Amino acid sequence: MVTVEDTRVIYVKNVNFYYGGFRALTDITMDFEQNRVTALIGPSGCGKSTLLRLLNRMNDLIDGTRVEGEVIFEGNNIYDAKVDPVDIRRRIGMVFQKPNPFPKSIYNNITYGPRLAGLNNRIDLEALVERSLRQAVLWDEVKDILNQSAMMLSGGQQQRLCIARALAMKPDVLLMDEPTSALDPISTAKIEELIQDLKKLYTIIIVTHNMQQAARISDMTGFFYIGKLIEFNATEKIFTKPDHKQTEDYITGRFG
Amino acid sequence: MTRKFKEVMIRRIFFLFACVSILILGLIVTFLFREGIPIFRAVSIKDFLFGSEWYPTFDPPAFGIWPLIVGSFIVTFLSTLIAVPLGVLSAVYISEIAPRSIKEILKPVIELLAGLPSVVLGFFGMVVLAPWLQDTFDLPTGLNIVNASLMLALMAVPTISSISEDALYNVPREFKEASYALGATKSETILKVIIPSALSGISTAVILGMARAIGETMVVLMVAGGAAAIPESLFDSVRPMPASIAAEMGEAPFRSEHYHALFATGIVLFLLTLAFNLIADYISNKFKEVGSGTL
Ligand SMILES: Nc1ncnc2c1ncn2[C@@H]1O[C@H](COP(=O)(O)OP(=O)(O)O)[C@@H](O)[C@H]1O
Ligand SMILES: [Mg+2]
Numbered sequence: 059m060v061t062v063e064d065t066r067v068i069y070v071k072n073v074n075f076y077y078g079g080f081r082a083l084t085d086i087t088m089d090f091e092q093n094r095v096t097a098l099i100g101p102s103g104c105g106k107s108t109l110l111r112l113l114n115r116m117n118d119l120i121d122g123t124r125v126e127g128e129v130i131f132e133g134n135n136i137y138d139a140k141v142d143p144v145d146i147r148r149r150i151g152m153v154f155q156k157p158n159p160f161p162k163s164i165y166n167n168i169t170y171g172p173r174l175a176g177l178n179n180r181i182d183l184e185a186l187v188e189r190s191l192r193q194a195v196l197w198d199e200v201k202d203i204l205n206q207s208a209m210m211l212s213g214g215q216q217q218r219l220c221i222a223r224a225l226a227m228k229p230d231v232l233l234m235d236e237p238t239s240a241l242d243p244i245s246t247a248k249i250e251e252l253i254q255d256l257k258k259l260y261t262i263i264i265v266t267h268n269m270q271q272a273a274r275i276s277d278m279t280g281f282f283y284i285g286k287l288i289e290f291n292a293t294e295k296i297f298t299k300p301d302h303k304q305t306e307d308y309i310t311g312r313f314g
Numbered sequence: 315m316t317r318k319f320k321e322v323m324i325r326r327i328f329f330l331f332a333c334v335s336i337l338i339l340g341l342i343v344t345f346l347f348r349e350g351i352p353i354f355r356a357v358s359i360k361d362f363l364f365g366s367e368w369y370p371t372f373d374p375p376a377f378g379i380w381p382l383i384v385g386s387f388i389v390t391f392l393s394t395l396i397a398v399p400l401g402v403l404s405a406v407y408i409s410e411i412a413p414r415s416i417k418e419i420l421k422p423v424i425e426l427l428a429g430l431p432s433v434v435l436g437f438f439g440m441v442v443l444a445p446w447l448q449d450t451f452d453l454p455t456g457l458n459i460v461n462a463s464l465m466l467a468l469m470a471v472p473t474i475s476s477i478s479e480d481a482l483y484n485v486p487r488e489f490k491e492a493s494y495a496l497g498a499t500k501s502e503t504i505l506k507v508i509i510p511s512a513l514s515g516i517s518t519a520v521i522l523g524m525a526r527a528i529g530e531t532m533v534v535l536m537v538a539g540g541a542a543a544i545p546e547s548l549f550d551s552v553r554p555m556p557a558s559i560a561a562e563m564g565e566a567p568f569r570s571e572h573y574h575a576l577f578a579t580g581i582v583l584f585l586l587t588l589a590f591n592l593i594a595d596y597i598s599n600k601f602k603e604v605g606s607g608t609l
Contacts, residue, residue, distance in 0.1 A: 160507060223496065224496070227497065
């Protein structure tokens with residue numbers, strides 16, 4: 059049990075989440091372990107994105123939302139009144155469903171966050187740009203066009219740029235919300251491969267619509283249905299011998 | 315078959331209406347040039363544009379509109395200087411910062427300002443601002459550049475504000491989310507992502523605001539003071555081009571040199587506003603393609 063304590067980076071404890079009067083998440087309790095890929099699956103509208111955005115306080119940006127329960131990140135509840143969401147977002151990075159680079163140069167996309175966090179040394183920034191782009195396996199494709207607009211890249215490249223941009227913050231956790239749903243199969247394969255590499259360094263939580271993807275890349279899988287966590291288990295178990303009938307029905311495509 | 319026929323008819327009707335407005339514009343421009351160009355038999359283009367004496371009714375007359383051009387530019391420039399920060403900042407405030415309740419008051423108020431007849435603004439400048447300026451700064455007259463620029467700025471603010479607001483509103487939500495997710499604060503997001511992304515729209519807004527100011531007639535006629543001389547201080551009176559045309563057209567005999575000179579002034583004004591609009595168009599198209607460039 060002690061080892062479990064030590065390795066969990068985020069611990070979600072009895073969380074309810076409301077959009078105004080609508081309860082989108084009900085009594086969620088789950089933990090996310092270090093250097094693991096956790097996949098969140100379930101039919102549309104079941105609250106996967108809501109949970110993901112709860113973990114870096116992105117839901118704060120929506121008016122009228124409310125959280126009950128605790129989200130413990132490194133020992134502290136991130137919804138504590140004295141916690142600054144800006145600090146949380148610097149340490150828990152996020153990649154969105156639709157690639158969303160800024161209409162700035164590739165270089166400035168990567169350095170945007172670090173500069174705001176106070177990194178101004180040119181040499182450090184250049185090293186960081188190279189490191190982040192290498193981690194996202196984009197360096198070779200863009201090293202000669204760092205000053206061109208990120209908008210000129212292909213969708214798959216843009217998404218890897220967004221990953222590099224998140225990695226440039228040197229986060230502890232990387233949240234990904236259906237990062238490949240807008241991409242072609244080749245770009246998808248590249249990003250899946252990338253996720254396998256990244257988990258050596260980061261804790262990754264990924265929402266996906268694609269069962270095969272969840273099975274291929276994740277260690278743990280949580281199945282959600284209408285705002286509830288139905289089953290949370292090792293991916294292998296979920297996809298071979300799930301405990302719940304609902305999970306099995308969803309995975310085998312009987313609904314969803 | 316009938317449906318297709320209907321479609322074609324409807325398309326033709328719209329086309330016809332589009333043609334009518336273009337035709338009318340064409341006629342007006344032709345008329346403007348036909349009535350304006352004859353002045354260049356009496357005076358060269360260069361002397362007309364850059365001559366510093368405008369004495370159209372003297373004998374011999376002098377048709378140099380340089381003082382009028384300077385007058386127009388100075389009030390336009392100064393009013394832009396005042397209106398841009400006001401218009402852009404209010405747009406940022408309305409679209410990004412204001413709570414809904416304040417937004418719902420502020421927006422209609424600014425739109426109301428746009429609907430204010432310019433003669434009312436001119437009246438305000440004449441009756442309220444001019445005496446105050448005169449007393450406060452101990453001037454011979456309160457009808458001067460400063461007064462005209464302030465009133466023109468009030469006219470340009472709603473244009474600048476509402477077009478900038480559209481531009482800010484159209485900045486994709488995804489950019490803002492990306493910024494927040496990287497640990498940016500609200501003000502950092504506004505300054506470094508939202509405004510740069512909306513910059514082409516904001517520039518368009520500024521230039522259209524300037525076009526509005528340079529072509530505005532009633533306000534400058536009422537509060538600019540009307541002196542056709544190159545000003546030496548901001549408290550001097552000027553006679554911008556539209557004011558000159560409006561004030562003198564009634565007295566200029568039909569097809570006299572003075573009459574042609576006023577039309578030629580109209581041509582200059584037309585070309586200037588056309589240029590402003592083309593620049594605005596160019597900016598908004600140029601930046602659109604590359605997603606606001608690489609700011
Ligand atoms: N901004 C919002 N305001 C109100 N309701 C929302 C908002 N975002 C999502 N919801 C609702 O919350 C539920 C969960 O949404 P979401 O987390 O986006 O689901 P998923 O990502 O699993 O498809 C849905 O019923 C959705 O309609
Ligand atoms: Mg979703």
